[in-house]
Amino acid sequence: MVMKRPTTVEDYRELIEETLFDVDELRAAADFDEDETGESLGFLDPLEDELRRLLQALTEDSYRFGGQDLAFMPIVNRLGLTALPFKIQLIQINETHVHGLEVD
Secondary structure (H helix, E strand, C coil): CCCCCCCCCCHHHHHHHHHCCCHHHHHHHHHHHHHHHHHHHHHHHHHHHHHHHHHHHHHHHCCCCCCCCCCHHHHHCCCCCCCCCHHHHHHHHHHHHHHHCCCC
16 A cells, blocks of 8 residues: 655654544543443554554654554554554554655
């Protein structure tokens, strides 16, 4: 899947922040519907941890683009859009991490 990546560090930061918000929203929904809680919380914690690490590295100006897939990609690849409604955003974050910002 070819996906347009953010063109600036600020856009990348905003994408990560929006995705963290989506993680919180999904967690809140799972907490509200107790039948979904166990499955949802099981994969949300590693997603949130990795996103927060990325955001911290961007904030500290220690972030480096390029390299291997992010640690959460096996989770993303395993789950569908029903379980992970912001899957496309996570793929976009990973693509940006691996390939860098989009250059016109």
